[in-house]
Amino acid sequence: GAVVSQHPSRVICKSGTSVKIECRSLDFQATTMFWYRQFPKQSLMLMATSNEGSKATYEQGVEKDKFLINHASLTLSTLTVTSAHPEDSSFYICSASGQLYEQYFGPGTRLTVT
Amino acid sequence: AQTVTQSQPEMSVQEAETVTLSCTYDTSESNYYLFWYKQPPSRQMILVIRQEAYKQQNATENRFSVNFQKAAKSFSLKISDSQLGDTAMYFCAFMKGGTASKLTFGTGTRLQVTL
Secondary structure, three states, X not given: OOOEEEEOOEEEEOOOOOEEEEEEEOOOOOOEEEEEEEOOOOOEEEEEEEEOOOOOEEOOOOXXXXXXXXXXXXXXXXXXXXXXXXXXXXXXXXXEEOOOOOEEEOOOEEEEEO | OOEEEOOOOEEEEEOOOOEEEOOEEEOOOOOEEEEEEEEOOOXXXXXXXXXXXXXXXXXXXXXXXXXXXXXXOEEEEEEOOOOHHHXXXXXXXXXXXXXOOOEEEOOOEEEEEEO
């Protein structure tokens, strides 16, 4: 099956700093990648959809200047949380979609902002 | 906009028994897909089963099967011969037809399998 990796798996950063999370499709080309956020004991909420070589589409209520998404190649998308604050602490999950409709999920990144 | 509703926040089942998780959805789309995902404590999302809306036959994957009622917009998951490893959060999800469409998730059902 298709494999998606995320790095780092967990990160702790200080308030006011920025942190970058990478999402890679290891054995297929991902034309579209999705970024989700999941708070404890809650469902996944889509933050944005990114297509290779174009600007990401953000869901309503998601600050695009705070959550910078870059999808520079068919195997890599990055999410940068800028000027992170404690309320940004969450579990971030990416998924990747290839030629067909199915999405393959990464293992997630736990972000803690102190 | 699509909505997905899971009305059972928590369920419990004894090992080897059968349990059914409920899911309803609302959409005006005619072409769509439905999914059940499992999220164990590791938090890795695992696809359990998928159903194409145009298919009348209910999908099955080993011990997992669905009851897809298109007119009622219902998509329940049946887990037979429950195992301790089935303990997880289960999310029902909707995707509009076409490539690379986004998933809309329900709120999830926490399933506990007991001895």
